[in-house]
Amino acid sequence: MLLLHTSDWHIGRSFHGTGLLESQRAVLDQLVATVRERGVDAVLLAGDVYDRALPPADAVRLLDGTLAAIRAAGAQVVMTSGNHDSAVRLGFGGALMAGSGVHLRTDPDRLAEPVLLEGRDGERAAVYGIPYLEPRHLGQAWGVDPHHTPVMREAVRRVREDLDARRADPDAGPLASIVLAHLFAAGGAGSEGERDIGEGEHLDGTGQDPEALVGTLGQVPVSVFDGLDYVALGHLHGRQTMAEYVRYSGSPLPYSFGEWRQEKGGWLVHVADGAVTGVEAVDWPGGRQLAVLAGPIAELLGSAEHAWAEDRWVQVTVTDDERPEKALERLRSRFPHVLVFRHEPAGGRRERERTYAQALREAPSDLALTTGFVHHVRERAATEEEAALLDEALSAARGQEARA
Template sequence: MKILHTSDWHLGRSFHGAGMLAAQAEWLDGLVGFVAENGIDAVLVAGDVYDRALPAVDVVELLDSALVRLVEAGARVVVSSGNHDSAVRLGFASHLLERGGVHLRTRIEQAADPVLFPLGDGAQLAVYALPYLEPRLVAPALGLDGGGHTAVTQAAVARARADLAIRRSEGTVVSVIMAHTFAGGGAPTDSERALSIGGLDVVPLSVFEGFDYAALGHLHGRQALSESVRYSGSPLAYSFSEARQAKGAWLLGVGPEGIASVEPVGWPTQHRLALLRGRLEDLLADPAHAAAEGAYCHVTLVDAERPERAMERVRTRFPLAVALAFEPEGAPRERETSYSARLTAARSDLDVCSGFLEHVRGRGPSGAESAALVEALEAVRLAEASA
């Protein structure tokens, strides 16, 4: 049996103000083609199907078309909700869709309700797909009196593990668990939204022990935290920190004895990023940069003085240049002071708010102001999660 582990499609996302729906549609075309050509039996999507809780109509239509085409190509699809998704909206009509081969897991009550696939010789594959677990919303349902991401993930996984133990007592079962979380040892990028305001709540890999494979989502770089715990990463680069990453998915070969193979796979798209550095005139003339002419570019100029109309001139050769920085050679690195630069460097919503305060008044938030911001951001995040 062949399984494709994907995640973080973020349908509807923009890149530095440019819509990415055409690039995402191109990637989905490649996904459907890969599934059909390689006889893929199941496609896993480990959260963040959409980029927003309220996706636009054309974004919903793109997902609808992709799911229909994947099923027509011969695959069943297992989708769990991520922190960017509205679990309620994504889970609409889940019972009806399940009859057509699309299995949506958006509620904590489904933690011990695996999607089952026959493996032959009486063996089964059980896929336990956990939705994104917002601690303050799901802790009561899990019988917890508070706790962070680690506590709620342990409790949800324990439910899946208990169901798996019963099934294994009755026959041969190979297990996959899907989760959308920040696991220990994972390398983040600039394009992920922080899962906890004011700090990180990292889930240890030991939480996933007892399962043959953990298909994780949330981090956008494809990476293996262990042989059996992996992030597929996002299908496209969503920040310049991902410019040199290989994008795609993990292809799993599964048999009655377990996970037989795991290999990285991918397919080309027109969405490309380039990091350029040099003097303006050199960048405009050097034929070595020809490949960047059709890519989204982050350009760092090292001229001794800032050239006039720098971005305008850069775009005469690199029309998709979206970010421009100045670092004169031989001079101390210039401090970025523009608000747009602060937004680019921000790693969380709290960073954005703090950067805005520092930009407009010359100093960051006080302790009391930081606490108020954290409280306000938590309220907004909880409202989104429960929408």
């Protein structure tokens, strides 16, 4: 049996104001091609299917088409909800969809009801889908401390109880245990692309700052999953191995410039004789890639060393002492997809650290004050022509004041 572990599709997400739907379509087409070419039996999608609780219509259409394509390629789907999803909305129609081979696990009360898969050669696996668990609500309902680790331990206890009962059946035969979960595993490497799932309340995309970075309060030790054959994690966007068979697939696309060096894809999980026998990476280089550049503007525009970044989404930092004139316009003449521009002088910003109130007190003349303001705000000194215009405006203002 061959399983494909993926997560964090975030369908409908934008990147610095730029829509990513076509890039998402391209990479999901590559995922479907992997299913078809490798003969995948089931796709495991570990949460954050959508980017927000109320996804736009075109995001819903893309998910619908992708699920249909996966089924047409011969694989079933087991899908859970993440902290970006609305569990209720994502889970709508789950009972009907199960009959077509798309299995939704968005209800915490059903996490111990596995999807029983059988491979082409008779291998069997019990796939348990643990959706994102909100600890404040479930801690009280389950009678455990309202924090991520106790709640996840209780969820896994329920999974083990069901699994042990199934394996105790003398007629059951070998049965591999596969668990999907959406969480921050202790020791995982996060990025600015993930929303914090610390101890703050979070429900249906509300209750926390959506721009917050990943914190530490919500981390769950990997030991919670000891003894399970494979744990398919979602939430962190970098593909990584937490233990031999506890892994993050990462997101199929980079969703922050902090992810620009990551190789994106998923994991192919091999199952035989009731156990996981191997895991291999599969890469999907779909969509426009990212680049992070820094240096003096002349070097950025003139060096052949940066040719590789010309067709990528770019974050660029100009290190000239003064902000170059028309810097962004000039950079886009070579890198048309610049999304983030920064000016950070190589020598630091000692002059910028002076407050405007200090500059006001120290200015020897009105002209020095106004040209100093231009320099302070624009990070580039006023030109001779600009200084002359300011001087002319000041003279006119003084004359008008004298006549008043």
